[in-house]
Amino acid sequence: xxxxxxxxxxxxxxxxxxxxxxxxxxxxxxxxxxxxxxxxxxxxxxxxxxxxxxxxxxxxxxxxxxxxxxxxxxxxxxxxxxxxxxxxxxxxxxxxxxxxxxxxxxxxxxxxxxxxxxxxxxxxxxxxxxxxxxxxxxxxxxxxxxxxxxxxxxxxxxxxxxxxxxxxxxxxxxxxxxxxxxxxxxxxxxxxxxxxxxxxxxxxxxxxxxxxxxxxxxxxxx
Amino acid sequence: xxxxxxxxxxxxxxxxxxxxxxxxxxxxxxxxxxxxxxxxxxxxxxxxxxxxxxxxxxxxxxxxxxxxxxxxxxxxxxxxxxxxxxxxxxxxxxxxxxxxxxxxxxx
Amino acid sequence: xxxxxxxxxxxxxxxxxxxxxxxxxxxxxxxxxxxxxxxxxxxxxxxxxxxxxxxxxxxxxxxxxxxxxxxxxxxxxxxxxxxxxxxxxxxxxxxxxxxxxxxxxxxxxxxxxxxxxxxxxxxxxxxxxxxxxxxxxxxxxxxxxxxxxxxxxxxxxxxxxxxxxxxxxxxxxxxxxxxxxxxxxxxxxxxxxxxxxxxxxxxxxxxxxxxxxxxxxxxxxxxxxxxxxxxxxxxxxxxxxxxxxxxxxxxxxxxxxxxxxxxxxxxxxxxxxxxxxxxxxxxxxxxxxxxxxxxxxxxxxxxxxxxxxxxxxxxxxxxxxxxxxxxxxxxxxxxxxxxxxxxxxxxxxxxxxxxxxxxxxxxxxxxxxxxxxxxxxxxxxxxxxxxxxxxxxxxxxxxxxxxxxxxxxxxxxxxxxxxxxxxxxxxxxxxxxxxxxxxxxxxxxxxxxxxxxxxxxxxxxxxxxxxxxxxxxxxxxxxxxxxxxxxxxxxxxxxxxxxxxxxxxxxxxxxxxxxxxxxxxxxxxxxxxxxxxxxxxxx
Numbered sequence: 102x103x104x105x106x107x108x109x110x111x112x113x114x115x116x117x118x119x120x121x122x123x124x125x126x127x128x129x130x131x132x133x134x135x136x137x138x139x140x141x142x143x144x145x146x147x148x149x150x151x152x153x154x155x156x157x158x159x160x161x162x163x164x165x166x167x168x169x170x171x172x173x174x175x176x177x178x179x180x181x182x183x184x185x186x187x188x189x190x191x192x193x194x195x196x197x198x199x200x201x202x203x204x205x206x207x208x209x210x211x212x213x214x215x216x217x218x219x220x221x222x223x224x225x226x227x228x229x230x231x232x233x234x235x236x237x238x239x240x241x242x243x244x245x246x247x248x249x250x251x252x253x254x255x256x257x258x259x260x261x262x263x264x265x266x267x268x269x270x271x272x273x274x275x276x277x278x279x280x281x282x283x284x285x286x287x288x289x290x291x292x293x294x295x296x297x298x299x300x301x302x303x304x305x306x307x308x309x310x311x312x313x314x315x316x317x318x319x320x321x322x323x
Numbered sequence: 324x325x326x327x328x329x330x331x332x333x334x335x336x337x338x339x340x341x342x343x344x345x346x347x348x349x350x351x352x353x354x355x356x357x358x359x360x361x362x363x364x365x366x367x368x369x370x371x372x373x374x375x376x377x378x379x380x381x382x383x384x385x386x387x388x389x390x391x392x393x394x395x396x397x398x399x400x401x402x403x404x405x406x407x408x409x410x411x412x413x414x415x416x417x418x419x420x421x422x423x424x425x426x427x428x429x430x
Numbered sequence: 431x432x433x434x435x436x437x438x439x440x441x442x443x444x445x446x447x448x449x450x451x452x453x454x455x456x457x458x459x460x461x462x463x464x465x466x467x468x469x470x471x472x473x474x475x476x477x478x479x480x481x482x483x484x485x486x487x488x489x490x491x492x493x494x495x496x497x498x499x500x501x502x503x504x505x506x507x508x509x510x511x512x513x514x515x516x517x518x519x520x521x522x523x524x525x526x527x528x529x530x531x532x533x534x535x536x537x538x539x540x541x542x543x544x545x546x547x548x549x550x551x552x553x554x555x556x557x558x559x560x561x562x563x564x565x566x567x568x569x570x571x572x573x574x575x576x577x578x579x580x581x582x583x584x585x586x587x588x589x590x591x592x593x594x595x596x597x598x599x600x601x602x603x604x605x606x607x608x609x610x611x612x613x614x615x616x617x618x619x620x621x622x623x624x625x626x627x628x629x630x631x632x633x634x635x636x637x638x639x640x641x642x643x644x645x646x647x648x649x650x651x652x653x654x655x656x657x658x659x660x661x662x663x664x665x666x667x668x669x670x671x672x673x674x675x676x677x678x679x680x681x682x683x684x685x686x687x688x689x690x691x692x693x694x695x696x697x698x699x700x701x702x703x704x705x706x707x708x709x710x711x712x713x714x715x716x717x718x719x720x721x722x723x724x725x726x727x728x729x730x731x732x733x734x735x736x737x738x739x740x741x742x743x744x745x746x747x748x749x750x751x752x753x754x755x756x757x758x759x760x761x762x763x764x765x766x767x768x769x770x771x772x773x774x775x776x777x778x779x780x781x782x783x784x785x786x787x788x789x790x791x792x793x794x795x796x797x798x799x800x801x802x803x804x805x806x807x808x809x810x811x812x813x814x815x816x817x818x819x820x821x822x823x824x825x826x827x828x829x830x831x832x833x834x835x836x837x838x839x840x841x842x843x844x845x846x847x848x849x850x851x852x853x854x855x856x857x858x859x860x861x862x863x864x865x866x867x868x869x870x871x872x873x874x875x876x877x878x879x880x881x882x883x884x885x886x887x888x889x890x891x892x893x894x895x896x897x898x899x900x901x902x903x904x905x906x907x908x909x910x911x912x913x914x915x916x917x918x919x920x921x922x923x924x925x926x927x928x929x930x931x932x933x934x935x936x937x938x939x940x941x942x943x944x945x946x947x948x949x950x951x952x953x954x955x956x957x958x959x960x961x962x963x964x965x966x967x968x969x
Contacts, residue, residue, distance in 0.1 A: 117546075118541055118950075119535075119540055119541040119542045119543075119544070120618075120619075125618065129544050129617075129618040129619075130545075132614050132617060133544060133613075133614045136609075136610045136613055136614065137606075137610055139644065139645070140610075140644055140647070141648070143645060143649055144648035144649070144651055145652070146648075146652075147649050147652035147682055148652065151667055151682070154675070154678055155667060155673075155674065155675075155678075158673065158675070159673055162673070236665055236666070237663060237666065238663070248671070248672045248673045249673055251672050252666075252672050252673055252674055255665040255666055255667050255672075255674075256667060258663075258665060259656065259665055263652075
């Protein structure tokens, strides 16, 4: 495989000396990224495990607490992230097909959707602040389940906080990636970084896929 | 060429746009399903259904968007590794929390 | 060009990896796995002596039953510092980042690891994490114990918990990145004919340890973050007043920290598996069983963590489950000990310093492992928890095991790394002194624990004094034994004889290149054969 094929818009891959060819290098990078994604699953997994245990200990309290979250907004946020996932997947496809402008638009769209997610979530936080739902600092929930509600919200802020941090990082990385794509750095022969970035973004989406029902949909039926 | 370390001689083929759009449609449908079913009074089935739908969505994202089933078998196994290990954490920790009342320690 | 292929032209010789581009800037921006290993070795050595200084304070304090040297709170800070530094900044990184980084590409016939820049980033993360911990010390220390149990660490301790937690969090990412690097390297960069079951057991151990690093460390990272968040922002999921559970913290903490001890012992087992066949001139006994044992330890090691919580309030059912699994996980370790011993049979044994360390490892690891089995039984663990029996057990495996193996490995590969031969006389003396000093330090602690002396107390009942004094005396011998290698090893750099490519007549690809190796690792493609082919002539 000729690793240095270059056209004006389809740059060749740079193969580092420990690799045979660009495909092996890309497969190694992809494997490495998947291993890293496994670490992220376990990183967030601690919060999911804590949630599972505490919800089993306080089922009614968690139901009461979940009803304080903004279900319509949460649902829209989920739809936004799912759509952004499809956009970045299509963007990588476009890079591989040497459709540079399409790729840049798709990536910009992904970043914009990610940003809108953060804005919506910021709005959620503000609402929770006005409703005195900040544990330890400004928490006022009357009723027998007050402690369990406070526990739920501790988890809520930890989970959504770390997730939003990952979304923010993703938005920045995708933005930088879009600029590099527009400059012609990537193409059919060289698309590892776009692919790895997309993998990261999909993971951020997957985490939210689980977060959404666990935080927003408990006890909604009454 | 290096030893037995490459299972694909060339890169993965590019999928048509339609596949991605169908997956998005499926994901949004599942989202509607999970949100809608949450409003129905199904008891513990609510949670089971929600988690099952989440697993379905995740499977779609992983297999189609992330191509986890299209590359090397190794990458596919690694893609499941985190979930399997998280299950170990949760199941074994639950073995404590769910059985405390059952078999209290004598001290 | 790529992975070493005999058909491709090889680069011309240009000196060893030490001499190519020797400015400080070249070293600090290197992508050469061998140089990164040296950078790590400097850090590891620094932290070993820092943790050792804390240990010195502890043993000096325990000479008197009144523990007058340190106040109770300062004693707490001393053992916390000792634990944090030794576990996270010495033991966990030691063999993988020094010997592992140096040898892994060489042993599989590769030019470097899969992600060299990530490798350098790992080192920087390690050093930055260490700085936070040193800062915490300078700011007055931490008194929670290295285990950070809640609610003390989250609600009541008024020491610099936050600084230490951040330091360990950062270093945790160093570990994770190293693990990612090694896993991909071993899967992707083995040279032609280097199939999985021809790999040296050291490589298998690096693979297994990388799996543990990658699967366990993220859990620690989030758990530490939760401590910090609970201290700073009162996000209290471990707070019993809210209905949270301090035991939840312990489950999360030990889910990482038990596999962490396998991060500490698996590389040591790898080193011993390399040394013994060499100085017995025989193939390792039961190679495949050794591989399956390594993998079994890796997997089952994740399912035993509750044995740290038998008295904490864990349910009896869970304790039963964890206890049975803890017995199960001892089996593969025992198989390894049997196989090392069987390798010795009818062999041509010589007692160079690496072999002395390896033999010492087998005996001390076995004692530590057997006492671990005792602690795995709840009936025995309940009276022995939080006594010196536990302290003796884990020092036998971590110091008598891992540290001995680390030193054995340093001696074994010293000629390869530096191109110089150390003084065999001094080395053997140090190894024997270390074995003697170690046992004098820690064996009395088994008896102290059995007699009921609690750990983490700065003072003790007067009738424990004799054994404590013996232990502290042993510690001074041990300290001397650790300082000696620093002396004669560094001295060998100046005056040692030049080592050839293969001074031990060992098998393994790393011995088929020059000592020290060139930056590209190999100038001619090495010959791959079955592992430990000591019954065949050297290639």
